[in-house]
Amino acid sequence: AQTVTQSQPEMSVQEAETVTLSCTYDTSESDYYLFWYKQPPSRQMILVIRQEAYKQQNATENRFSVNFQKAAKSFSLKISDSQLGDAAMYFCAYTPLPGGGADGLTFGKGTHLIIQP
Amino acid sequence: DADVTQTPRNRITKTGKRIMLECSQTKGHDRMYWYRQDPGLGLRLIYYSFDVKDINKGEISDGYSVSRQAQAKFSLSLESAIPNQTALYFCATAGGPQETQYFGPGTRLLVL
Numbered sequence: 001a002q003t004v005t006q007s008q009p010e011m012s013v014q015e016a017e018t019v020t021l022s023c024t025y026d027t028s029e030s031d032y033y034l035f036w037y038k039q040p041p042s043r044q045m046i047l048v049i050r051q052e053a054y055k056q057q058n059a060t061e062n063r064f065s066v067n068f069q070k071a072a073k074s075f076s077l078k079i080s081d082s083q084l085g086d087a088a089m090y091f092c093a094y095t096p097l098p099g100g101g102a103d104g105l106t107f108g109k110g111t112h113l114i115i116q117p
Numbered sequence: 118d119a120d121v122t123q124t125p126r127n128r129i130t131k132t133g134k135r136i137m138l139e140c141s142q143t144k145g146h147d148r149m150y151w152y153r154q155d156p157g158l159g160l161r162l163i164y165y166s167f168d169v170k171d172i173n174k175g176e177i178s179d180g181y182s183v184s185r186q187a188q189a190k191f192s193l194s195l196e197s198a199i200p201n202q203t204a205l206y207f208c209a210t211a212g213g214p215q216e217t218q219y220f221g222p223g224t225r226l227l228v229l
Contacts, residue, residue: 098216109157
């Protein structure tokens with residue numbers, strides 16, 4: 001079974017600085033999809049960024065970028081110029097099939113990101 | 118208006134009661150999911166539906182049942198609620214050009 005590991009239960013960063021959240025995963029598949037979701041106190045699950053394993057280029061979305069290391073099975077999220085609104089739980093997720101297939105997404109346990117003003 | 122809605126948003130019930138959580142979507146996606154979130158455990162899959170005729174059990178389906186009434190509606194039932202089913206429940210749809218999962222706002226359930 002696939003597993004997703006987020007080794008940092010909590011991270012803290014000063015406003016305007018850069019922070020990196022770690023995620024590793026275990027799979028025997030060669031093609032798969034990786035996601036970062038943000039869950040603010042409102043508890044809504046918000047897609048931050050998406051990466052397809054067959055694409056070598058790292059995905060970016062404004063201040064959010066990933067460092068995808070396929071051989072190392074690592075998928076870290078970098079948040080630049082951190083803002084107070086970035087404070088949330090961040091979940092890394094994996095699926096071998098587009099959209100999730102019959103097994104849905106496999107989630108890590110999350111990293112609680114604190115932004116210090 | 119939100120593309121994926123869930124009702125109720127919060128629910129308190131007693132052990133042994135039957136309850137239903139409802140999910141509706143306007144995204145036109147065929148695939149719908151129910152997940153459960155417990156503190157410190159991330160989200161885990163309860164049930165998945167590919168379309169109105171296709172329902173599949175997920176990792177933690179025991180104690181739950183589902184009904185796909187239409188493409189847009191997917192309901193989760195707890196036949197006899199127990200306290201360890203206290204959790205945050207999410208409905209999600211999957212589709213679109215990016216084949217992404219889109220989540221509802223969640224239902225917080227407390228079983229006393």
